[in-house]
Amino acid sequence: MGSAGYVPGIPRLGIPAQWVTDAGMGVATQRDSVDTYRERTALPAGIAVAATFNPDIARAGGAMIGSESYASGFNVLLGGGVDLLREPRNGRNFEYAGEDPLLAGTIVGASVQGIQSQGVISTVKHWALNDQETGRHIYSTDMDDAAAHMSDFLAFELAIEKGKPGSVMCSYNRVRSLYACESDYLLNKVLKGQFKYPGYVMSDWGAVYSTERAALAGLDQQSAGVFDDQPWFGKPLKLAIQNHKVPQSRLDDMARRILRSIFAVGLYDRPITDAKIDFDASKKVAQAAAEESIVLLKNKNNVLPIARTAKRILIVGGHADRGVISGGGSSTVFPVGGIAVPGLDVKGWYGPIVYLPSSPMAALMGRLPQTPFKYLDGNDAAAAAKEAAKADVVLVFATQWSTEDADHTMNLDGNQDELIRTVAAANPNTVVVVESGNPIFMPWADQVAGIVEAWFPGSGGGDAIARVLLGEVDASGRLPATFPASLDQFPQQQLPGSGLKDGTPFVINYPEGAAVGYKWFDKKNLKPLFPFGYGLSYTQFAYSDLGAAMNDGKLTVHFTVKNVGNRDGKDAPQIYVSPKNGSWEAPKRLAGWSKVSLASGASTTVTLIVDPRLLSVHDGSQWKLSNGPFVVSLGASSADIKQNVEVSGTLSR
Ligand code: BGC
Numbered sequence: 001m002g003s004a005g006y007v008p009g010i011p012r013l014g015i016p017a018q019w020v021t022d023a024g025m026g027v028a029t030q031r032d033s034v035d036t037y038r039e040r041t042a043l044p045a046g047i048a049v050a051a052t053f054n055p056d057i058a059r060a061g062g063a064m065i066g067s068e069s070y071a072s073g074f075n076v077l078l079g080g081g082v083d084l085l086r087e088p089r090n091g092r093n094f095e096y097a098g099e100d101p102l103l104a105g106t107i108v109g110a111s112v113q114g115i116q117s118q119g120v121i122s123t124v125k126h127w128a129l130n131d132q133e134t135g136r137h138i139y140s141t142d143m144d145d146a147a148a149h150m151s152d153f154l155a156f157e158l159a160i161e162k163g164k165p166g167s168v169m170c171s172y173n174r175v176r177s178l179y180a181c182e183s184d185y186l187l188n189k190v191l192k193g194q195f196k197y198p199g200y201v202m203s204d205w206g207a208v209y210s211t212e213r214a215a216l217a218g219l220d221q222q223s224a225g226v227f228d229d230q231p232w233f234g235k236p237l238k239l240a241i242q243n244h245k246v247p248q249s250r251l252d253d254m255a256r257r258i259l260r261s262i263f264a265v266g267l268y269d270r271p272i273t274d275a276k277i278d279f280d281a282s283k284k285v286a287q288a289a290a291e292e293s294i295v296l297l298k299n300k301n302n303v304l305p306i307a308r309t310a311k312r313i314l315i316v317g318g319h320a321d322r323g324v325i326s327g328g329g330s331s332t333v334f335p336v337g338g339i340a341v342p343g344l345d346v347k348g349w350y351g352p353i354v355y356l357p358s359s360p361m362a363a364l365m366g367r368l369p370q371t372p373f374k375y376l377d378g379n380d381a382a383a384a385a386k387e388a389a390k391a392d393v394v395l396v397f398a399t400q401w402s403t404e405d406a407d408h409t410m411n412l413d414g415n416q417d418e419l420i421r422t423v424a425a426a427n428p429n430t431v432v433v434v435e436s437g438n439p440i441f442m443p444w445a446d447q448v449a450g451i452v453e454a455w456f457p458g459s460g461g462g463d464a465i466a467r468v469l470l471g472e473v474d475a476s477g478r479l480p481a482t483f484p485a486s487l488d489q490f491p492q493q494q495l496p497g498s499g500l501k502d503g504t505p506f507v508i509n510y511p512e513g514a515a516v517g518y519k520w521f522d523k524k525n526l527k528p529l530f531p532f533g534y535g536l537s538y539t540q541f542a543y544s545d546l547g548a549a550m551n552d553g554k555l556t557v558h559f560t561v562k563n564v565g566n567r568d569g570k571d572a573p574q575i576y577v578s579p580k581n582g583s584w585e586a587p588k589r590l591a592g593w594s595k596v597s598l599a600s601g602a603s604t605t606v607t608l609i610v611d612p613r614l615l616s617v618h619d620g621s622q623w624k625l626s627n628g629p630f631v632v633s634l635g636a637s638s639a640d641i642k643q644n645v646e647v648s649g650t651l652s653r
Contacts, residue, residue, distance in 0.1 A: 003030060004078055004205070004330070005224045015259070016075065016267050018121075020223070023331035024079040024095050024111070025458065026065045027072050030330070037334035040068050041282035041459045042356055045327055045437050046081050046108075048293035048455035050097035050480035051535075053572035054595040055110035057289050062114020062122070064285040069120045071275040075267045077115050078169065078330075080124035082108040082159045083131055084152045085438070085481045086516045089407045089495050091133040094327040094437025094456055098480025099517030099532065100590045101151060102614065105158025107480075112163025119266035121166030124159050126204055128152055128186055130171035131510075134407045135497035137206075138505045140174035145620030147513035149190075150585055154613065157195050166199050166261030170219065172207045177507075178217075181207045187218030194621070199264075200257035203228075205330075211236040215246045220254040279336050287460025292570070292595075294468045295453040295535040296475035297483075303393070303429050303449040305471025305538060306364075310392040313371055315361050316423060317378030317416065318397025318435060323355040324454075324461035327437045329404025335459055350403045356459050360397065360433070363466035381419045385426035394427045395469070396420050396448075400436040407495055410441045410487070420444045433465060439483040442529060453477070471538055476570035476595070478535040478637070482517045485529040491520055518638035519586030527639075533574050533590070534637035539565030539600065543573055543642045548632040550649030555610040559634050559643070561596055562603035570597045573634060575608055577615060580629040580646060588633065589614050612653050625651050 005020035022028035024046050029037040043049065043061045052058070062079070069077045081095040082104050097104035108124065115122040129141035129152050160168070168191060170181040180186055181203040191197045200220035206227030208214050214222070215237060225231035240246040262268050296304065306313070315321065323340030326332065329350040340355035365373050376384050378396070388394045398416045402408050411417060424430040424447040431450035434440065435457065445451060452475070454465050467473045487493050491512040500506055512520045518532035546559040561573050572595050576588040592608035615630060616623040629648035635641040 003028065003074065007221070014268070016262065016271065018076050019074045019272055020076040020078065021069055021072070021074040022078045024081050025326070025331055026333040027068050027074065028330060028332055029334050038072065039336045039338070040072070040333050041279060041286055042326055042333035042335060043286050044290045044293050044458040044461065045094035045456040046097050047085070047094050047437060047480060048457060049111065049289055050103055050107045051295055051455065051477040052289060052292035052595070053103070053478050053593055054292055055106055057292055058107045058110035059114040060285055061289050062111035063117050064282050066115035066118030066120045066122070068277055068282060070118050070272070071277045073272050073274050074120065075272050076121045076167070078125065079115055079122045080108055080112045080159065080163065080165055081126070082124055082155050083126055084155050084516055086151070086510060086512065087132045087495070088410060088439045088481070088484060088490070090131055090438070091402045091406045091408055092329070092404050094402055095331055099482065100480070101154035101158065102590050102611070103480055104155040106162060108159040109162025112159065112165045116164070116166065116265050119270040121261055121265045121267060122163065123167045123169045123202065124156060124163065124165040125169035126171035127156060127168050127191065128171060128180060129175050130173050130180070132407055132496065132508070133405055134495055135500070135506060136172045136405070138174070138503065139497055140177045140505065140507050142176055142507050142509055143513065146618045147585065149618035149620065150514035151516050153190060160195060160197055166265045167202050168197060168199065169202050169204055170207060172204050179207065179209055181219050182210060182213045182217045184217040192218055198257065199261045200254065208232050211240050212245050215240065215250055220257050283460050286458040287464050290457040290461050290464030291467055291473050293455055293457070293477045294464060294475060295477035295479055296468070297451040297453055297530055297536070298445065298448070299536050300449040303431055304452070304469060306393055306469050308368065308470070310371060312391045313364070313373050314387050314391035314394045315373060315375045316384045316394065316396045317419060318399040318433070319355055320395070320397040321359055321361045321375040323357045323359050324457050324465070325399045325401055325435050326354045326356055326456045326458070327402055328353060331404065350405045353401050356461060358459055358462035360462040360465040363462040364469065367466055367470055378416070378419050381415060381422040384419060385422045388423045388427040388430065391427060392429065394423055394430045396423055396430060396432045398432055398434045400434070400440055402437040410439070412440060417443055421447060424448045439481055441486070445529065453479070474538050474567065474569035475536060476572070478533050478572045479530055480532070482521055482528045482532045483530040485527065489521070489526045489528065514585035519589070522587040522638065531637045531639035533572070533635070534639070537569045537571060539563055539567040539569035541571045541573070543634050546632065546634045546643040546645050548645050548647040550647065550651065553650060553652030554612070555615060555630070555647065555651065556607065557592065557610060557632055558605055558607040560603055560605050561598070563598035563600055566600050568599045570595060573606065573636065575610070576633040576635060576638065576641070577610060578631045578633070579626050580631050582626070584617060584626070590638070612651055615651060623653070625653065
């Protein structure tokens with residue numbers, strides 16, 4: 001059944017074929033077989049998994065989708081999306097892991113570990129600087145070496161170190177006018193040279209434009225040649241080697257790298273198979289991830305958790321009576337149980353719009369059997385307001401589909417902003433549950449009592465949302481990306497390439513350089529709608545006893561976190577670092593965090609060792625340790641620092 005690719009094996013040598021499937025949320029099916037799709041379990045979106053701030057959750061999720069891949073007859077999974085969220089309008093932000101290189105690299109590295117623990121090769125993708133979809137086949141990203149290394153490249157470097165992916169996928173875009181899959185700089189120099197990456201580079205589908213240039217630049221495998229203008233490897237490569245345009249040693253290196261990963265990840269020892277999948281067990285993994293990913297952004301007068309005594313609950317919009325939305329494009333997982341809202345628009349590529357059959361309303365009703373619920377689709381705002389006036393609590397579900405191959409605007413689609421305002425005016429206990437794959441604007445934020453960011457929450461999303469809304473679990477997600485307040489806060493107010501005729505090449509000079517996300521907001525002193533790292537709990541935490549020391553050339557930080565509220569809960573206290581004198585790309589960098597689970601009244605001491613790269617500046621060819629003293633800060637978000645200490649001493653790598 002359709003998926004992403006196939007590379008025949010060599011039975012004579014026992015080399016297995018590579019059966020390749022998308023992608024990071026689970027086993028996908030390609031669209032041409034939409035009537036006969038394969039039903040599989042979907043994890044929450046990559047950005048949601050990052051919002052857990054919990055690498056264990058990412059690893060467990062990776063293992064789940066790795067095992068479903070293997071059981072579906074696939075031994076290569078095109079997961080590991082780690083392009084940084086530097087452009088909030090990027091349609092693929094949902095596949096990635098947010099704006100910070102340490103967070104993204106750590107979460108994606110853990111997810112890759114999980115996938116590969118099942119004997120399935122994972123990619124890390126899309127290398128590199130592939131940070132928007134508009135013009136994705138033609139734009140060129142021109143960023144200086146140092147800035148790239150301290151932002152996007154660092155996310156890849158960390159994900160590769162931690163996850164040891166069998167393959168890295170090079171991207172569609174150009175970098176300094178050369179296609180990424182033909183860039184000696186990206187493939188040979190940075191990836192294989194500076195990062196010492198031992199695995200193989202595969203091209204994205206339709207990202208190759210030549211034989212010689214690509215082979216010499218370091219491309220090891222041309223993926224799905226049907227997407228390219230012609231098969232550039234295979235016969236043309238053989239000819240290029242015979243004509244001494246490409247040395248035989250390059251071909252040997254390609255084969256060695258592919259075989260190395262086949263052996264390292266265990267494909268050689270595990271022939272592929274079709275096995276039975278325990279979908280209930282998979283769904284539990286997806287639901288656990290969703291539960292930790294949901295971010296409580298506003299909770300005026302403790303409108304949440306919903307009081308079990310609430311008499312009438314009105315639910316409006318977002319097809320919450322049927323399911324939860326997911327992202328579009330090659331990563332689309334067709335859900336077990338079928339598409340919950342069939343027939344929605346976007347019939348061809350990159351659709352369909354898939355709602356997973358996990359209804360938040362059904363999950364709430366199952367838990368509050370005595371409470372009368374009512375659902376309205378929200379198309380008529382006035383009618384919704386009329387009903388809202390009669391309810392104790394109103395939950396408005398706002399959905400914002402996003403997809404590969406298209407970027408989007410920051411405002412909610414259709415009449416949703418207006419709907420929220422109208423309903424909120426009729427009922428002060430209005431809570432908005434957003435399902436989106438990226439930050440959005442919330443022009444109604446001051447008018448509603450509660451806001452919950454539930455992302456694309458995956459196959460267990462309905463139950464996860466219900467459990468958080470009812471307080472069965474704490475709200476413990478934290479934002480892996482800044483939510484800007486307005487377009488004028490963006491480094492580029494106009495999306496690069498927008499308005500250009502299709503096919504017109506253009507250059508993106510990201511003015512923020514390495515100061516991505518909160519770093520830009522700090523540097524420019526901008527107040528976002530919600531900052532990076534932010535999220536409320538149903539309980540309160542107090543931080544104390546921050547200390548930092550240089551031990552054996554490493555910066556070691558410790559602090560105490562105490563649950564001072566009257567409920568059990570989870571928190572993700574964060575450590576940021578800055579140079580006391582001088583400056584980096586931005587005032588501070590995330591240098592560590594810990595996801596802690598604490599009973600009411602309990603406390604714990606956290607100790608973290610800071611990666612020396614976060615105390616260094618890259619000069620384009622290597623990291624150079626900065627001289628101290630450093631300021632170490634402990635905070636509940638990038639904009640809520642509770643304590644600072646200074647530390648000096650000698651660092652070593
Ligand atoms: C996407 C990749 C994906 C590949 C195979 C491309 O369009 O950019 O992320 O893995 O297709 O489906």
